[in-house]
Amino acid sequence: MAATPIAVITGASSGIGAATARQLAASGYRVVLTARRKDRIEALAAEITEAGHQATAYALDVTDRAAVDEFATAFRSLAVLVNNAGGALGADPVATGNPQDWRQMYETNVIGTLNVTQALLPALTASGDGTVVILSSTAGLSTYEGGGGYVAAKHGEHVLAETLRLEIVGTPVRVIEIAPGMVRTEEFATTRFRGDKEKAAKVYAGVEAPLTADDVADTINWAVTRPSHVNIDLLVVRPRAQASNSKVHRTA
Numbered sequence: 001m002a003a004t005p006i007a008v009i010t011g012a013s014s015g016i017g018a019a020t021a022r023q024l025a026a027s028g029y030r031v032v033l034t035a036r037r038k039d040r041i042e043a044l045a046a047e048i049t050e051a052g053h054q055a056t057a058y059a060l061d062v063t064d065r066a067a068v069d070e071f072a073t074a075f076r077s078l079a080v081l082v083n084n085a086g087g088a089l090g091a092d093p094v095a096t097g098n099p100q101d102w103r104q105m106y107e108t109n110v111i112g113t114l115n116v117t118q119a120l121l122p123a124l125t126a127s128g129d130g131t132v133v134i135l136s137s138t139a140g141l142s143t144y145e146g147g148g149g150y151v152a153a154k155h156g157e158h159v160l161a162e163t164l165r166l167e168i169v170g171t172p173v174r175v176i177e178i179a180p181g182m183v184r185t186e187e188f189a190t191t192r193f194r195g196d197k198e199k200a201a202k203v204y205a206g207v208e209a210p211l212t213a214d215d216v217a218d219t220i221n222w223a224v225t226r227p228s229h230v231n232i233d234l235l236v237v238r239p240r241a242q243a244s245n246s247k248v249h250r251t252a
Helices: 015-026 038-050 065-072 099-126 148-168 188-192 197-204 213-224
Strands: 006-009 030-035 054-059 080-083 130-135 173-180 234-237
Touching (some): 015 030, 015 213, 038 054, 065 099, 080 099, 099 148, 130 148, 148 173, 188 197
Parallel strands (some): 006 030, 006 080, 030 054, 173 234
16 A cells, blocks of 8 residues: 655644645654644644544744754654745835844745745655645745835745756656735734734735635645646635735725
8 A cells, every 4th residue: 555645734733834734744644743833733733633634733933044944853764745835024125224134034935935845855855756746925026115025025025936946857756836916814914014903904904815725735635636747836825805015906
């Protein structure tokens, strides 16, 4: 009997990461949930297990390279890595942006993705049929005012995905990039505005049906479960109300 394929999801404590874990588990993967908040991922692992699927929780900070390398020793073979950990801080203009915010966004979105991908690439290759998913953003494809730091980090993540795909072509590993537009989750905007729920709510004000975490997880699950010879290089997904990063239809 073939072993159950394993999928590692970073940033799995909430939002898109948690939704992706649920969907990949339902698709037959044993999911390994990583995030800094141990209580959250343990609760999610219990939920997935109670639903009849396989899940394990592992507390991990993707910016801690020594911890990432230690985590990677558990895997001789790995089917899927979903690089979801990341996020935004602030919405200040370039002229007044906080360099520490920029540094933290770069460390989490780019260096965190680099750390985990480098550490797990041997196991993905050893599987004979591995998939790396990099969850970037439409911010990685075009700019918008007030988003300089996040846009710069996501451009870096986008280029990381493109370059990795070039460098490992011919190996049994696919590189998939999913770039969502406006997604309303319970934490993204609130974290960006440091807990200011009023500012966070304004991001989505008047927008009919922004994307949900489940919408994005559905695209990840679909891309990962395509036949092995099919690589979804880049999938951009936006709500119907959003034409670009700066063009959004609002009803009020």
